[in-house]
Amino acid sequence: MSFDSGSDLPDQIIRQILGKAAEVAGEVRELFESVDSRRELMRHQLILESRILHTERLPQVVAPPCCAIDGGAAVEKGLGMDTALAVAVGVEGLGGTGLWKETPFAAWQKTLQHEGDATGSTCRAVMTTLELSLLANAPHPVVLLDGSHLTPVISLNAALSIRDDGLRNELAESFAHYKTAESLHAAMFRPEIVALVKYDGTRDLGETWLGGQLKLDDRTTMTLLLQADEYTEPVPLGLTQKSKRNWIAKEIQKLTPSDAIREEVREAVNEAVSQVRTDGLFATYYKPQPWSPAYRLEIKKEVAQTPERLAQVFAVLKAQVISPEIREPYPQYVADRMAKSVGDALVALRTAVHYDLADAGLSEYVALVAHSYRTEAL
Numbered sequence: 001m002s003f004d005s006g007s008d009l010p011d012q013i014i015r016q017i018l019g020k021a022a023e024v025a026g027e028v029r030e031l032f033e034s035v036d037s038r039r040e041l042m043r044h045q046l047i048l049e050s051r052i053l054h055t056e057r058l059p060q061v062v063a064p065p066c067c068a069i070d071g072g073a074a075v076e077k078g079l080g081m082d083t084a085l086a087v088a089v090g091v092e093g094l095g096g097t098g099l100w101k102e103t104p105f106a107a108w109q110k111t112l113q114h115e116g117d118a119t120g121s122t123c124r125a126v127m128t129t130l131e132l133s134l135l136a137n138a139p140h141p142v143v144l145l146d147g148s149h150l151t152p153v154i155s156l157n158a159a160l161s162i163r164d165d166g167l168r169n170e171l172a173e174s175f176a177h178y179k180t181a182e183s184l185h186a187a188m189f190r191p192e193i194v195a196l197v198k199y200d201g202t203r204d205l206g207e208t209w210l211g212g213q214l215k216l217d218d219r220t221t222m223t224l225l226l227q228a229d230e231y232t233e234p235v236p237l238g239l240t241q242k243s244k245r246n247w248i249a250k251e252i253q254k255l256t257p258s259d260a261i262r263e264e265v266r267e268a269v270n271e272a273v274s275q276v277r278t279d280g281l282f283a284t285y286y287k288p289q290p291w292s293p294a295y296r297l298e299i300k301k302e303v304a305q306t307p308e309r310l311a312q313v314f315a316v317l318k319a320q321v322i323s324p325e326i327r328e329p330y331p332q333y334v335a336d337r338m339a340k341s342v343g344d345a346l347v348a349l350r351t352a353v354h355y356d357l358a359d360a361g362l363s364e365y366v367a368l369v370a371h372s373y374r375t376e377a378l
Contacts, residue, residue, distance in 0.1 A: 031215060031216070034214075035214060035216065035221075035224060038213065039224060039225065042210060042213070042225060043225045045210075046209060046210075046225065046232075049209075050233060051205075051209055051232060051233050052225065052226065052230055052231075052232060052233075053230065053231055053232070053233060054229060054230050054231075055229045055230070055231065055311065055314050056229070058307050058308075058310060058311035058314070059307055059308045059311050060311070061308060061311045061312050061315050062315065063095070063096070063312070063315035063316045063318070063319040064096070064140070064141035064142060064312055064315075064316065065092065065093065065096045065097060065098070065099055065140050065141060065142075066092070066093040066140050066141070066142040066143070066144065066316045066320065066331065067090050067091060067092045067093060067099075067100070067138050067140045067142075067143055067144065067331055068090070068091050068093070068143075068144040068146065068196075068329065068331035068332040068334075068335045069088060069089070069090050069131050069134045069135050069138065069143065069144070069145060069146065069335060070088070070089060070091075070131070070146040070332065070335035070336045070338070070339040071086065071087060071088035071089070071127040071128070071130055071131040071146075071339050072086070072087050072088075072127065072339035072340045072341070072342035072343075073085070073086040073087075073120075073123045073124050073126070073127040073342065074086075074123070074342045074343045075119055075120050075123050081111055081112060081113055082111070082112045082113070082115075082119050083109070083110075083111050083112075084108075084109065084110050084111075084112055084119060084122065084123040084126075085107075085108070085109045085123070085342055086107070086108045086109075086123050086124075086126045086127035086130060086342070087105065087106070087107045087108075087127070087130065087339055087342050088105065088106045088107075088127060088130035088131040088133070088134050088339065089103065089104070089105045089134075089335055089338045089339050090103065090104040090105070090134045090138060090335065091103065091331040091332075091334045091335040091338070092140070092331060093316065093319065093320050093329070093330060093331045094319065094320060094322065094330050094331075095319060099139050099140055100139075104134055104137075104138075105134075106130040106133060106134060106178070107130070108126050108127075108130065108174065110170060112166070112167070112170075113166065115164050115166075115167060118162045118163075118164055118167055119167070121155075121158045121159055121162060122159060122162060122167045122170060122171060124155050124158075124159075125155050125156055125158065125159030125171060125174075126170070126171070126174045127155075128151075128152045128155040128156060128159075128180075129174045129175060129178040129180045129183070130178065131145075131146075131152070132152060132178070132180060132183035132184055132186075132187055133178040133179065133180075133183050135183065135186065135187050135193055136179075136182065136183040136186035136187065136190075138192075138193075140192065141192055141312065142192060142194060142312060142313055142316045143190075143192050143193045143194065144194055144195075144196050144329060144331065144332050145187060145193055145194065145195040145196065146196065146198070146332055146335065146336065147195060147196075147197060147198070148195050148197050148298060149187070149188060149195045149237070149272070149275070149281055149298050150246065150247060150250070151195075152184060152187060152272075153184075153247075153250050153269055153272050153273065154250065156180070156184070156265060156268075156269050157250045157252060157269060159171055160252055160255060160262060160265065160266055160269070161252075168259075168262070171262065172259055172261045172262055175261045175262065175264070175265050176261045180264075180265050180268070181264035181265050181267070181268040182268075184265070184268040184269070184271075184272060185268055185271065185272075187272075188271070188272040188275050188280075188281075189275070189280075189300065190300070191299075191300040191302045191303050191309065193300075194297055194298065194299055194303075194313055195297070195298035195299075196295060196296070196297060196298075196328070196329065196332060197219075197295075197296040197297075197298065198328065200217055200218065200219040200296045201217050202217060202218045202219070202243065202283075202296070203216075203217055203218055204218060204235070204239040204240045204242075204243055204283075205218045205221065205222070205232065205235070205239075205285075206218055206221055207240060208239060208240065218285065218296070219285065219293065219294055219295075219296050222285040222287070222294035223287065223293040223294040226285065226286075226287040226294050227287065227290070228287055228288065228289055228290045228292075229287070229288070229314075229318075230286075230287055231284050231285060231286040231287070231314065232284050232285045232286075233284070234282040234283065234284040234299065234304035234310075235282060235283060235284075236276070236279040236281070236282055236283075237276050237279075237281045237282065237283055237298065238276045238277070238279065239283075243276075244276060244277075247273050247276040247277075248273060248276070248277070250269065250273055251269075251270050251273050252266045252269055252270060254266075279301065280300065280301050281298055281299070281300065281301070282298070282299050282300070282301060282303075282304040283296060283297065283298050283299075284296075284297050284299065284304070284310075285297070286314055286317060288314070288317050288318040288321045289318070289321055291324045292321050292324070292327070293327060295317060295321075297313060297317070299313060316329075317329060320332075
C-alpha cells in the first residue's frame, strides 16, 4: 500500500499558488526596474564619494592559505526522550600548502529528557562551542567563520538563559572542555578570523549612503552596483543605531544561579558586544567575479585599516569563489555540506540505538527511545 499521494499538497492548493505567479513576478519586476533606472546614477555617486573602491588601489598580494569552519546540530524528539547531536568541521581552501594533516572536527551527542525549546538551544550552543574551538585553533592567515560575528553571541546568549539544571550542567561541561570563553574572545578579536554572512537583511548602507532610496537589503544592492574586484568602504558594524542596538541587546546581566564557567562565558559575550560599542568590527561588501554576488565580510578594525591584510582577504575570496553553481567560497561550501549532514548521522545513531536495545532484550523500550514522535514516510 502506498501513501505517496497523501504527502503531496492537494491540487486545488497548487492551482491557487501557481495562479499567483504572475502577480509575484510583477512585484519583483517592478522592484528591480525601479533599481535599474537609477543604477548608474547611484553607482557614480558612490564612486565619487569613495564609497565604491577597486582592489587595484590595494597592494598586490598572493592569496594565503585559508580555511572555513562550519557546524551542524540536530535534535531527534523521541516519544520518551530527545537525542541531540552537534558537530563542527574545518575545510582548507583550494591551492597552496595544507596546514592540517587531516580534517579537524569535533562532535557531541547526548540523550536528554524532554525540556521543550531549551533542548534545541542547548544543542545549538554546544555546536557553537565546537565551532569556536576549531576557529580559535586554526593556524591559517585567513579563517572563514560561517555567518556573522553576532551568530555565536546569539547562540550563547540563549543558552545562558536556560533554567533547567541538567541542561545547564551539560553546557558548563562543554564550556569548560572546549574553553568557550577563550575561543569566543579569539573569534571576536583575532584579525585572521573573517565572518562571511550568507543571508543578510542589513540596510545600513542603503539608509546612510543612498538615503533609503531602495527597498533592498545591502547585499542585493551592492550585488547590483558593484563590478568585479570592487568593494565598499569598510564601515563599523554599529553604523546605525538599529544595528548597534541589535548587539547591545545581547548583553547579559549577572547570572542567577551562577557558576564560574558560565560566568566566564557571560563575560566573554559582553566583551564581544563591546567590540561593536568601540567600533572594533567592520563590514565591507566585495564582488570577486562578474557572475558572483557581492559578499558581506565582517572584519576586525586592524584588517580594515591595513591595506595589505584587506588585500589578502579579498585575494582569498577571489581564489575560492570558483563557479556560478557554487555561490560561496569553496571551503565554506564543503564545510557546510559536511556539517549539515548531521541529520543523516542522527538517523544512523537512532538505528544503532534501536538494535542495541533489541540485542539487550529491551525491545519494549525501543518505541519510547528510538522512535520519533513524528509521523514518518513509509
